[in-house]
Amino acid sequence: MDVRAIRRDFPILERTFHGKPLVYLDSAATSQKPRSVIEAEQDFYTRLNANVHRGVYALSEEATDAYESARTRVARFLHASAPEEVVFVRGTTEAINDISLSLSRGFLSRGDRVITTVMEHHSNIVPWHQLREHPGIDLQFVDIDEDGRLKMDDYDRLLTRSTKVVTLTHVSNVLGTVNPIREIADRAHDVGALVVVDAAQSAPHRPVDVQALGADLVAFSGHKTLGPTGIGVLWGRAELLAKLPPAQGGGEMIREVHQTSVGYREPPGRFEAGTPNIAGAHGLARALDYLEGVGWDELRSHERSLARRARERAEAAFGPRLKIFGPADDSAREAVLSFQLDGVHPHDVASLLDAEGIAVRSGHHCAQPLMERLGVPALTRASPYLYNTVEEVDALFDGLIKVDRFFSKATPSSAPPADHPRASPV
Numbered sequence: 001m002d003v004r005a006i007r008r009d010f011p012i013l014e015r016t017f018h019g020k021p022l023v024y025l026d027s028a029a030t031s032q033k034p035r036s037v038i039e040a041e042q043d044f045y046t047r048l049n050a051n052v053h054r055g056v057y058a059l060s061e062e063a064t065d066a067y068e069s070a071r072t073r074v075a076r077f078l079h080a081s082a083p084e085e086v087v088f089v090r091g092t093t094e095a096i097n098d099i100s101l102s103l104s105r106g107f108l109s110r111g112d113r114v115i116t117t118v119m120e121h122h123s124n125i126v127p128w129h130q131l132r133e134h135p136g137i138d139l140q141f142v143d144i145d146e147d148g149r150l151k152m153d154d155y156d157r158l159l160t161r162s163t164k165v166v167t168l169t170h171v172s173n174v175l176g177t178v179n180p181i182r183e184i185a186d187r188a189h190d191v192g193a194l195v196v197v198d199a200a201q202s203a204p205h206r207p208v209d210v211q212a213l214g215a216d217l218v219a220f221s222g223h224k225t226l227g228p229t230g231i232g233v234l235w236g237r238a239e240l241l242a243k244l245p246p247a248q249g250g251g252e253m254i255r256e257v258h259q260t261s262v263g264y265r266e267p268p269g270r271f272e273a274g275t276p277n278i279a280g281a282h283g284l285a286r287a288l289d290y291l292e293g294v295g296w297d298e299l300r301s302h303e304r305s306l307a308r309r310a311r312e313r314a315e316a317a318f319g320p321r322l323k324i325f326g327p328a329d330d331s332a333r334e335a336v337l338s339f340q341l342d343g344v345h346p347h348d349v350a351s352l353l354d355a356e357g358i359a360v361r362s363g364h365h366c367a368q369p370l371m372e373r374l375g376v377p378a379l380t381r382a383s384p385y386l387y388n389t390v391e392e393v394d395a396l397f398d399g400l401i402k403v404d405r406f407f408s409k410a411t412p413s414s415a416p417p418a419d420h421p422r423a424s425p426v
């Protein structure tokens, strides 16, 4: 994989901050965009802009064609049985909210169990919490072991005949853990439960083959997968989508509306109320072209070499004073590197690294139950991607050494550099 050539496709990487070249290590929050995606959005507004599925005029038909061909492109990416299994949404958050709302209208009743895990992002926790009040579901969390992997015996203990939904992330946005979705789905199906998979952190790094995963509903976000913000995907098995009521109502999702009744369109239209993000879908299709053009194996081996370098540098510079969370075995995880540097608050780490032009995320990473389970208030996270280099990993660790020196010298009265005030703790 030619990282130098890839970097040339991402114009934002030419920027400098505080006089230093940008080292962007926050791709788990959102990835940067290649020129082909930026141009696709521009192309849509320059040449194709019209609303979809509404006009009989040629321009609207072209816009509709672009939108529907993006759906076909996503279906190919996911190995879906048909494009109709692909619903465009704003992102993973909206997809899971739509799923939980839809399931609360007839499928879930009081006392039904929904199993999730302690490593979920809030977008796969809060929508289910909301169903605790109505219709009154029993929400349970599978625990993790010391290596950051799901405890499968805990899952088996929780999985009862009253379980109606098992909903979990494919890859943790904090631990990097890759969950055994197929095994989990097979066991869930044995008790008749539906399986929902949050693929927000897997789609950017590995094939999300919905047939191989064995899930019933899968969500991912375009913006983490080289695509635009505001576009994402909810995939569902055709026979399931055909039975689910829509979560949202409005224009375009109806067959007919009268004063006393409403009839819905067939999927996927039924789940796409209102004007969709047409330009976003068009851009997402080009993002998937780019990603698959790089190749999953090449991407994987590149990301692993970055993770390996990070571990070596961490060990050499800090030993046990720097703890990287999640599986020790690189084959059981993605290169999402959340860590704690002894004696320095994660927000201080991130804000001092910013002075070096290095962008990492700090905080609870929208995973507070996981932070509680790990017994930490917050972590710093470096999430490299296809455009990052070994030199950038080195820059991160050179920066961390400076941070560490700064804090080991710091007395209670010493202040951080004036242009980078110490961030307040979470």
Ligand code: C6P
Pocket (backbone or CB within 6 Å): 028, 029, 030, 090, 091, 092, 093, 094, 121, 123, 124, 169, 171, 172, 173, 198, 200, 201, 221, 223, 361, 365, 366
């Ligand atoms: N995680 C992170 O920095 P949206 O915001 O809808 O595109 O994605 C939500 C989401 C859902 N599941 C997982 C596993 C995620 O990681 C995210 C987004 C970002 O970790 C932003 S909080």
